[in-house]
Each structure stands twice: as C-alpha cells, then as structure tokens.
Amino acid sequence: MASLVLDQVTKTYPARGKPAVLAVDRLNLTVNDGEIVGLLGSSGCGKTSTLRMIAGFEGVTSGSIRIGERPVHMLLPKDRGVAMAFEGYALYPPLTIRDNIGFALLRERRPRAEIAARVGEIARLLEIEDILDRYPPTISAGQQQRTSLARALIRRAPVSLLDEPMSQLEPQLRAILRARIKDYLIEHKLTTVFVTHDQTEAIALADRIAVMEQGVLQQFATPQALKEEPANLFVASFIGEPPMNILDVRPADGGLAVLGLDGRPAFHVALAAPMTARLAAHARQGGLKLGIRPHRVRVGDPRGLAATVVSNQWLGDQTHLALDLAGCFLVVVAHGHVRSAIGEQVPVGLPLAAMHVFDAESGNALVHGLDTREAAAA
Numbered sequence: 001m002a003s004l005v006l007d008q009v010t011k012t013y014p015a016r017g018k019p020a021v022l023a024v025d026r027l028n029l030t031v032n033d034g035e036i037v038g039l040l041g042s043s044g045c046g047k048t049s050t051l052r053m054i055a056g057f058e059g060v061t062s063g064s065i066r067i068g069e070r071p072v073h074m075l076l077p078k079d080r081g082v083a084m085a086f087e088g089y090a091l092y093p094p095l096t097i098r099d100n101i102g103f104a105l106l107r108e109r110r111p112r113a114e115i116a117a118r119v120g121e122i123a124r125l126l127e128i129e130d131i132l133d134r135y136p137p138t139i140s141a142g143q144q145q146r147t148s149l150a151r152a153l154i155r156r157a158p159v160s161l162l163d164e165p166m167s168q169l170e171p172q173l174r175a176i177l178r179a180r181i182k183d184y185l186i187e188h189k190l191t192t193v194f195v196t197h198d199q200t201e202a203i204a205l206a207d208r209i210a211v212m213e214q215g216v217l218q219q220f221a222t223p224q225a226l227k228e229e230p231a232n233l234f235v236a237s238f239i240g241e242p243p244m245n246i247l248d249v250r251p252a253d254g255g256l257a258v259l260g261l262d263g264r265p266a267f268h269v270a271l272a273a274p275m276t277a278r279l280a281a282h283a284r285q286g287g288l289k290l291g292i293r294p295h296r297v298r299v300g301d302p303r304g305l306a307a308t309v310v311s312n313q314w315l316g317d318q319t320h321l322a323l324d325l326a327g328c329f330l331v332v333v334a335h336g337h338v339r340s341a342i343g344e345q346v347p348v349g350l351p352l353a354a355m356h357v358f359d360a361e362s363g364n365a366l367v368h369g370l371d372t373r374e375a376a377a378a
C-alpha cells in the first residue's frame, strides 16, 4: 500500500457576511504504510474536513498531501488512489448491493470469478450476504452503511478512508465487526484513516490516534500513550472514561498543596526538593493542575486519606464513586463492588506514579508520573 503525509494542511470555508471558518489549521500528519489511524475529536473539530481533503472532495486552502512519493492534493478524487466509505453511504440506487460492492473491480476489468470471490468474502465479513441481490432503497440504514464500507474495503486501495464507518450499527454488531475489520486491514496491509467520535472505537481499531480540537491537532500517538502521557489538559480529559480528575494545585513547602473547590488547601502531596522547585518555577508563570485517572485511585488503601462518599454506582463489574476528599471532588473507579453508602468514609490512596502535572495556562503537560524517587521521605 502506501504512506500518507499531510503537510501544513489548512482548510477555511468562506461564510457569507461573517469571518471565514477555520476548520483545519496547519495539520501535519504522517500515516505509515499499512498503519491504521483514527481521527478523534468532538463535533466540528475538523475530522470530516480532513478526510474529505485527503479524498479530494474538498480542496486544501493551503498545504500539501502526498500518497507515497506522489503529491495528490491537486488531483481529482479518482486519480488519488483512495477508497472512501461515506457516512452518507452514496450508493448507486439502480445497482444491486452485489454490483455496488463490486463496481470498482468491474471498472478495473477484473476477472468475474475474482470479483465474485472478493464480494463474497467482504459480504461475509460484514454480514450482508443475505442482501446481495437487493437494491439500496430496500435495505436498512445499517445495511447501507455496511455496503458502503464493503465497497471501500474491497478495493484494497493505497489509502482507505472510513468516515464514521459503524455509526448506524448496534453496539454488539459494532464490536464484532470492529475486530473483523481490523483483521482485514492488517491482513491486506491497508493504510487506513478513519473518523470517529467514539473513543472506544478509536482505541480498538487504531494503531495511532490523532486527537483534534477546533481544527488543531492536539496529539498524535498510540492509544496507550494518549492515556499515560497526554500532551495537554484537553487530551487528558477527552481520552478515558470517566475522564481524568483535574485538581487545582499550588507549590507549598516540600511539595504541592491540592486545593479544594473553595480554593483552600485540602491536602498535601510531598515531593523531593528538585521537583518542588521545578514545579514552583512553572507556577510563577501561571497556575498548575494535577491530574489523576479514576482507575488509578486506590479505594480502601489503609494508608490513604479519608474521603466521603457523595455517590456510588455499581455497574455490574466495577463501582463508580464520587468522593469528597477534604473539599476536592474526585471520581473513582474500583474494580470490585464497593458497598459504602452516601455519607460514609472510605480511605483512598493517590499513588504518586499516577499523578500528572499540567501548566494551567497553556494546558501543556509538565510531568507524567511523579516518580517515587522524587517524593520526600514523608
């Protein structure tokens, strides 16, 4: 297949009587040959515009796009070597589902037996074998979406683009197809970019995820790196469910004072002198924020701090607790069934290694994991 490179790609849409909309702002992205990349972000962050610029359905305002060694941003969609599955399906109504799926291979004048075998394979994979002889208007939205997906995947093009490929499917089918599609993409080494606003889908399918917000790339990394080393506060709170707890902190003697919702010191995090000095230097330029993921808080840690239960939800396999820790609001996930009632106290341990520190003004991450060697002997 091929690599895909976006170099300083920008997209602005003119808006009548208003300032132009900056949908994508100087995006740099390199997708390796055979890599699966997810574009993830909230509604309106520029994901679809990016995909459509790669496909050629939108022109770039500035910047360039290369597939392999070939600049493609000036070419017509059909000449770029991309296959795209559309969120809006775009099937040919007069053709059967079978012919819709096999259309590109027919046009390439592939042998009939090969086309039949490939259509059969992809239809089996996406569980649409039983509708191959029907026509697009007579099938459901979910079946139309899978047909659109089949039509793109069957081509094994140098670059495959999938726009919200499974948004119409029910969760169970989505989970099954996700795994099968991933196997297919890996087996055929398909360089793939897909758009989603579902982080579970992005994490399950992608080798790397590009997180976007307001047209700007926030971080491009593996799912694990996004969770463990978020580049900034946006990524830290966007990735992970429930989101990372973000607390206000300020430097204090021998470490950090964590502030409660009322702005007063709630508890103290003891750190060694060099780290305290480093964070104090940053804090002089702006504030600091401390992040800790709900799954990393240790509920029931006998050496922990006492927190009051504000809410308690047992989800069948894990407990979600909201806690008041000396005036700080903390969401916590425990793997077992925690039976503490609202108003009861539970001890919670906050491992230093699970703490992230951010510059409050820029939002940029300063430290991931306050190493225990940095901790003062408390």
Ligand SMILES: Nc1ncnc2c1ncn2[C@@H]1O[C@H](COP(=O)(O)OP(=O)(O)OP(=O)(O)O)[C@@H](O)[C@H]1O
Residues within 6 Å of the ligand: 013, 014, 021, 022, 023, 041, 042, 043, 044, 045, 046, 047, 048, 049, 050, 197
């Ligand atoms: N054809 C257009 N004309 C004007 N503005 C547009 C056009 N298409 C998109 N936009 C604007 O550009 C920005 C990015 O839109 P885009 O569709 O790329 O975002 P998205 O992340 O895919 O959103 P969603 O998840 O809702 O589909 C938005 O502010 C949107 O309103």
